[in-house]
Amino acid sequence: MPNTRILSLQAEHVGILQGRYERVLEGHGYDGLLISSGAAPTRYGDDQSWHFQGFGPFLHWTGLTGFEHAWLLIRPGRKPLLSVYQPVDFWHASVELAQEPWLAEFELCFSESRSAPGLAGVSRLAVTGDPSLLANVPGEHNSPGLCEALSETRVHKTAYEIACLAQANQLALAGHSAAREAFLAGASEFEINLAYQRATQQREADAPYNSIIGVNGHAGTLHYQYYDTTTPAKPRSLLIDAGVRYRGYCSDITRTTAGAEEGRFGALVQGLEQLQLRLCDMVAPGVDYVDIHRKTHLGIAALLSAAGLVSGLSDEELVSEGITRAFFPHGIGHFLGVQVHDVAGKPELSPADAPFLRLMRTLEPGMVVTIEPGLYFIPSLLEPLLSGPLGNHMNRPLIDELRECGGIRIEDNVVVTDTGHRNLTREAEA
Incomplete structure (x- = not known):
């Protein structure tokens, strides 16, 4: 169980990232960024998947390593929207989202669908994640200049x-x-x-x-x-x-x-x-x-x-x-x-x-x-x-x-x- 200091620091961390990302989005002309958590690909010629650990930018915000098909929507001036995939599944256990204080910094929703959340109010959307999971998602995908700028937000640790x-x-x-x-x-x-x-x-x-x-x-x-x-x-x-x-x-x-x-x-x-x-x-x-x-x-x-x-x-x-x-x-x-x-x-x-x-x-x-x-x-x-x-x-x-x-x-x-x-x-x- 994480100590209270780490939980408190994570709330501060989210605020710092919000400021960094807002500056990046403004500099590249976007008013929204959708981040995919990713999902484990299936092995070729098999029905088994590789082990999943999550996409870097998603982990940077949340630390949620085991959450496949989750989405994070970043918009200037608004709380980040975290959409968590929770299917009804009797084959596999669903990952539980611990109720920790840092989640108060997010809008939180749960979905039985792997699809991206609603994007109302976003006119120019950037999207980043595994291209194989973004086929039906609107917006500009994995823009090199934007991705480079997002990587820079991870250089100086909070x-x-x-x-x-x-x-x-x-x-x-x-x-x-x-x-x-x-x-x-x-x-x-x-x-x-x-x-x-x-x-x-x-x-x-x-x-x-x-x-x-x-x-x-x-x-x-x-x-x-x-x-x-x-x-x-x-x-x-x-x-x-x-x-x-x-x-x-x-x-x-x-x-x-x-x-x-x-x-x-x-x-x-x-x-x-x-x-x-x-x-x-x-x-x-x-x-x-x-x-x-x-x-x-x-x-x-x-x-x-x-x-x-x-x-x-x-x-x-x-x-x-x-x-x-x-x-x-x-x-x-x-x-x-x-x-x-x-x-x-x-x-x-x-x-x-x-x-x-x-x-x-x-x-x-x-x-x-x-x-x-x-x-x-x-x-x-x-x-x-x-x-x-x-x-x-x-x-x-x-x-x-x-x-x-x-x-x-x-x-x-x-x-x-x-x-x-x-x-x-x-x-x-x-």
Whole structure:
């Protein structure tokens, strides 16, 4: 049950969104916006549907993740109209709408029809949602300029959103603690996943993304998607990237644990965590997020040299020669909100030295970002280096020794404040 502070903040949040959306509608010449919550599509050639979690703009307003075929009508100077689909259905349970104070900020109606509500009094209507559900709805659908402006309304989080993200972090960390304990007790990837779900009390289908749980070499696949049901003879490492969805808002946390006898790998984990904390401390208004990414590569270079994985090159040479990209191939992070990779992060293309970076903006108060450096032993990336002209700088025996540990990633969720930052993940760990 949400606490009274979060419920109060949601009412304020709705008022803030009303003002933001009214300005967007005025700027684009509309006097109404209809938002579809969406619905789970049916699998091709089957009568089963994919799991449903809701369309971003609808969740931004309501946090109602399980409400298919609902509609939200935004009109300047009037309360938002929330139309909830409630069919008479003996096959499936209908989702109950909790009677919470924030609903007083809406006009509320219930319908047995999946159709959009009445649109009387709206002369120029914009509509946004899954095009497959909008076929018979009047208005201008998914205008690119309008959709871009709506995405911008999600960049600066309200106090309600930050409170939800903080709660999502707290819930997820209970799962991470249980996962670590299960790994150290000899559990398989499948059993570790069950321990995580048991601790978070959230089905994986309802989580913001499928948990990444990699033991040993599997930790070197960035988005490893399977769960082994057997434990390896010698568990050497665990990488778990897993979150929780709370009132629509996502946490996205990664932790890496070294096995009991993995002193070298454990030292690398500790070194990367110290780097990660320094990078989190860089988060502040006016900081170019790309600069944090580039600082990460210099930090990875220093760690590679200190660990004896690479020798004979300066930190700057390790970066310029592409060696750090072989060990750290992804970006330092992304926006976070009602989507794990939240919208509006890339108003321009990523630079050549950071092709997978998902966030290309200068940080401003209210933004929420992830900071997630990694260091991996990925054969397809390392072999060209080992066999090339730079191979004499690489410590192949040590790389081979650590290869079956897979890799390391450590990820926190960080809010940009007026004067610096709040690390929601470390706050919840304290």
